[in-house]
Amino acid sequence: AQSVTQLDSQVPVFEEAPVELRCNYSSSVSVYLFWYVQYPNQGLQLLLKYLSGSTLVKGINGFEAEFNKSQTSFHLRKPSVHISDTAEYFCAVKRAAGNKLTFGGGTRVLVKP
Amino acid sequence: DAGVTQSPTHLIKTRGQQVTLRCSPKSGHDTVSWYQQALGQGPQFIFQYYEEEERQRGNFPDRFSGHQFPNYSSELNVNALLLGDSALYLCASSLAFRAGAFQETQYFGPGTRLLVL
Numbered sequence: 459a460q461s462v463t464q465l466d467s468q469v470p471v472f473e474e475a476p477v478e479l480r481c482n483y484s485s486s487v488s489v490y491l492f493w494y495v496q497y498p499n500q501g502l503q504l505l506l507k508y509l510s511g512s513t514l515v516k517g518i519n520g521f522e523a524e525f526n527k528s529q530t531s532f533h534l535r536k537p538s539v540h541i542s543d544t545a546e547y548f549c550a551v552k553r554a555a556g557n558k559l560t561f562g563g564g565t566r567v568l569v570k571p
Numbered sequence: 572d573a574g575v576t577q578s579p580t581h582l583i584k585t586r587g588q589q590v591t592l593r594c595s596p597k598s599g600h601d602t603v604s605w606y607q608q609a610l611g612q613g614p615q616f617i618f619q620y621y622e623e624e625e626r627q628r629g630n631f632p633d634r635f636s637g638h639q640f641p642n643y644s645s646e647l648n649v650n651a652l653l654l655g656d657s658a659l660y661l662c663a664s665s666l667a668f669r670a671g672a673f674q675e676t677q678y679f680g681p682g683t684r685l686l687v688l
Contacts, residue, residue, distance in 0.1 A: 504678070554675075559616065
C-alpha cells in the first residue's frame, strides 16, 4: 500500500516570497507523483506530475517539483508567490499499474500582502 | 472541451436518508473514480468504474454503491446516511488503455458538498 505525508499543514508566506511544500511518500512499487491545488469551494486542479525521466518537473502557474527517489520525496516550490496562490495543495501518488490516487492530508498556503 | 461535471453542487439530507450524486466524465474519458473529502482532510478513494463495472474499491462500507452508464457517466449512491458522511464528494475521470491499465492523470470535477443533519 502507498502512503503520503505532507509535513506542513499550514504555510503562511508573504507575497513575492518563495515557498516550499514538503511531501514524502511510502511505496514498495513504482509510483507516479502528483501535486493538485484546490481553491476555496472548488475541485482539484492538476499542477504537475512526475512519471519518469528528469527529476525536476515544471507545472502550471510557475510551480515546480523535484523527485528524490532516495529520500522518497516530491517537494513543491515556487520562487515568488502571488495572493492568488492562496489555496490548499495536495500531494498524491498512484501505482504505475493502478488507477487509485492516494492523497496526503494537504497543506494550506496563505499568502499575505 | 467539456471537463468533468457533477450534480448537484450542494445537498442537505438527514440521517438515515439515501442520496444519489451524479458525474459526467471529461470528453473522451471512459473511467470514473469517486473520492470522499472530509473537511480539512485529503480525498479518500471510494471506488472506480470502468466498462460499467466496479473495478477497484477503497475502504468504504457497502452503504456506498455506484453505477456507470453506457455513456460513461456515473452515479454514487449512499444509503442510511450518517453524520460522518458529510463531506465533499469528488468525481475524477481518466482514460483506460485496456482493462487494468490507465492513463496516468485523473481530472477532477468541482465536487458535490453533502451535509447530513
